[in-house]
Amino acid sequence: MCVFPVTPRVQNRYGTLHGGCVATLVDVVSTVALLTVSADPGVSVNIGTNYIDPGPGGADVEVEARVTKVGRTLAFMDVTLRTAVGGTTVATGTHCKFLPNSRRTPRSKL
Secondary structure, three states: OEEEEOOHHHEOOOOEEOHHHHHHHHHHHHHHHHHOOOOOOOEEEEEEEEEOOOOEOOOEEEEEEEEEEEOOOEEEEEEEEEEOOOOOEEEEEEEEEEOHHHOOOOOOOO
16 A cells, blocks of 8 residues: 555546546556565556546545456455545545466467
């Protein structure tokens, strides 16, 4: 888990956490979580983000990522963003990554 301050630099025109920043947090923090269980950071196959409640400007948002499965070539992570005070869910996300360096058999060159 990490804490992310909603400073003016990452706010949208409404003074809340920008959606693009939320998506980036889902990407980066889930990858860091993956690196706690895999030497391969992988490459993104799919990232999904659900925007639930505004992340208020000036507040801190807690970002928590959990690795739900690491298979032979795919890894799956879930991410939740909550306000540090009150624990209101701001957004949730999912991230699937391909792990190219963990394949056991080399690619065929046809």
